[in-house]
Amino acid sequence: MSPDQGPAGTMPVNGSVPSSGARAIVVGILAAMAGLMFGLDTGVIAGALGFIGDEFHAAARMQEWIVSSMMVAATIGSVVAGRISFRFGRRRALLGASLLFLAGSMICALAPSITVLIVGRVLLGLAVGIAAFAAPLYISEVTAEAVRGAMISFYQLMVTLGIFLAYVTDSVLAYGGHWRWMLGLMAVPAALFCAACLFLPDSPRWLMMRGERSRASQVMRYLRPDPAEADAEIRDIAQELRKESGSGFALFRSNANFRRSVLLGVMLQVMQQLTGINVLMYYAPKVFQAAHFGVSAATWATALIGLINVLSTGFAIAFIDRWGRRPLLILSCAIMTFAMLGAGGLIAFGGDSLPQEIGMVGALLLFVAGFAIGAGPLVWTLCSEIQPLRGRDFGIACSTFTNWAANSLVSNVFLTVMAALGEARTFWLFALMNGLFIIITLAYVPETRGVSLEEIEARLMAGRRLRDLGQDTTGRGAEA
Structure with a gap:
């Protein structure tokens, strides 16, 4: 290996990059570009959908399928x-996703029919499903516990930034109805993400699981500022691997403790989707039009939602490793409950007036802020932290599959449900779900702040209660 190459032969280790203390952060940021692509492809359809419907004379049900086809494919992508x-390896999974992002964006932009458009959306969905699985997992495995929560949350920040940029692009291009440019511009960041994947080292934990301890140690020393710290982390990983027998589904079938962590991950992802966040992101212009906004005003209000999403996720990054996961998640669900109650009330009793429109924008912005400070980044963080190493791929695959299955279901029926229940009752239904999630968080969600993945795994396999997985052996809780 050349002295100018990193442990996987991918990243230079001379003066052209930061010292090893910052390398893990740089690597995590590059991997988090998967979140940017996730957000761009999630948000762009909101502004393009109306123009696509007009050009291809697509009814509401067909428009639902244009949106949900990506979700269905993402569900499949999360499984594979x-x-x-x-x-x-995680790095090659991200590289494959980047190529699918690139191909899907180009096909959507050039689609001569709805059928071809849906094919492109399916490719994008496969990419999103793979990236949403691999990126948080990879980031959790290359970063130290002191910054792990913030770095996984940075992935979610990139998701929100992608959504915001898509909304702004949609708003600008909407004046000319340029929906093909909306979809085609996504190919540019896709190509950049593809290039970034070439500069990522393999996960040291994945290498250990493959029996490549020498390479794993080399990568870990590359990523940690202290060689002794890196060696100790490798020893901890090896110790946990010796305790486990089997992997994936075999471990799920034979180990009741692993089944508990898988079910917790599944429950967290169901919670996230039933908050109502993605139907707002996919159908935001239609939601605002239902609240009596004009088309142009609805588009710019949607862009404002994207901006609040970015700023609030930045708040989560700043405090996730200071305040902890549970307090932020409880606060998040409480804010969303209040916001959905308010939005439903404004639609039901506010009438068609400027104060009602302003109040509706305020309620939905509050809802998005509530989601972004907790349920958005924290669910992905927790799902990446609670699974044992030998079962991590299977456990996160199950939770990611659940995310996209629930996402697909909710997005596919949202317009139908809103037509059946009415706008106000639909918002109240989401308020009820968010209130329930506060209770679930108190009962089952652990505080993993400042605790290594190996410590969490040891407590899980020792049979500790789920909500106590982040506590130290004295039961006083995780130390920062």
Whole structure:
């Protein structure tokens, strides 16, 4: 290996990059570009959908399928992602996703029919499903516990930034109805993400699981500022691997403690989707039009939602490793409950007036802020932290599959449900769900702040209660 190359032969280790203390952060930021692509492809359809419907004379039900086809494909992508990540590594999974992002964006932009458009959306969905699985997993495995929560949350920040940029692009291009440019511009960041993946080292934990301790140690020393710290982390990983027998589904079938962590991850992802966040992101212009906004005003209000999403996720990054996961998640659900109650009330009793429109914008901005400070980044963080190493691919695959299955279901029926229940009752239904999630968080969600993945795994396999997985052996809780 050349002295100018990193442990995987991918990143230079001379003066052209930061010292090893910052390398893990740089690597995490590059991997988090997957979140940018996730957000761009999630948000762009909101502004393009109306123009697509007009050009192809697509009814509401067909428009639902244009949106949800990506979700269905992402569900499939999340299933195959586990196998790809386990066999070929997290880095190669991200590289494959980047190529799918590039191909899907180009096909959507050039689509001569709805059928071809849906094919492109399916490719994007596969990419999103793989990336949403592999990126948080990879980031959790290369970063130290002191910054792990912030770095996984940075992935969610990139998701929100992508959504915001898509909304702004949609708003600008909407004046000319340029929906093909809306979809085609996504190919530019896709190409940049593809290039970034070439500069990522393999996960040291994945290498250890493959029996490549020498390479794993080399990568860990590259990522940590202190060689002794890196060696100790490798020893901890080896110790936990010796305790486990089997992997993936075999471990799920034989180990009741692993089944508990898988079910917790599944429950967290169901919670996230039933907050109502993604139907707002996919159908935001339609939601605002239902609240009596004009088309142009609805588009710019949607862009404002994207901006608040970015800023609030930045708040989560700043405090997730200071305040902890549980307090932020509880606060998040409480804010969303209040916001959905208010939005429903404004639609039901506010009438068609300027104060009602302003109040509606305020309620939905509050809802997005509530989601972004907790349920958005924290669910992905927790799902990446609670699974044991030998079962991590399977466990995260199950939770990611659940995310996209629930996402697909909710997005596919939202317009139908809103037509059946009415706008106000639909918002109140989401308020009820968010209130329920506060209770679930108190009962089951652990505080993992400042606790290594190996410590969490040891407590899980020792049979500790789920909400106590982040506590130290004295039961006083995790130390920062």
